[in-house]
Amino acid sequence: MRRLLLISSLLLAAPALADSPLRALIAEAETGPAAIFQNDGRYGPTGTEYSAQDLNQTATLYRTWRVAVEARLGARHGLILLYAPFEVSTRATLTRDLDFRGTLFASGSVVDHRYLFDGYRASYLFRLLDGERFQWDVGASVQIRNALVGLSGADGTRHAQESDIGVVGAFKTRLRYTLPSRVWAGLEADALSTFGLVGNTTGGIYDLALTLGVPLDTRGEVNAYARLRWLGGGADVARRDIYNWANFGFALVGVQADLVSLFAHRPANP
16 A cells, blocks of 8 residues: 555656656666575663574565655756665574563573564765766765564563664765666665764664666666665664664565656647
8 A cells, every 4th residue: 555655646746747857757666585694683681692593584585675766856966765664574483592671582482573674765866977878876875764673472471572763874876887778787885884983882784786677668768677685784782782783685676767758758638
């Protein structure tokens, strides 16, 4: 329903885009499986450190999706809004005692684990190079993260969770090379580390994507693409007794369309 509302709002606004000062308004959606390579956590002053393997997170793949809108303002400036949800729920039998925020889950007990990490990201890009074949943008991102980690006994007798809404900044860069056939390849990266310089918190974030795109029309207004993504990061926050570090891999397919160009070239009604 959330995706349908977003698409509907874009379509309702699109007829006015041809008359706007925007150079392009690129809507993008992607989906595909994700694998959890690492997801280590520890919560609470007496908390037990555990891994993704302890909670069966590495046993299967998970369906994921993202949507984004990029406004190109003239030849040099770009603004991007991104929504990237990620949620995983698993069931496991513990092989050792696990203390989560002061609640003890005994070895041998069956537990349900929920991991939620939704991202709402805004980015600004400045185009340093704008050649016929090669483009290079640099800029920065600000992400609001909505995170929740919960552990419950399958019998309903115990439950504990940690939740947090925070703001994370990152540097951003994007490169794109287009072949004469109009097939294109891209590299995009958001990354930042605190290097332990921010209070007593050590953390980082990285979101790296390799993309191969194919135009679906002669003007390149609509493109299909395949994408490999590596998303990771985490934090060690001593004042809140929180530790989490994770690495995820994604294999995605998607489509992007320039709404400005599409509606500028739409035939007028007779």
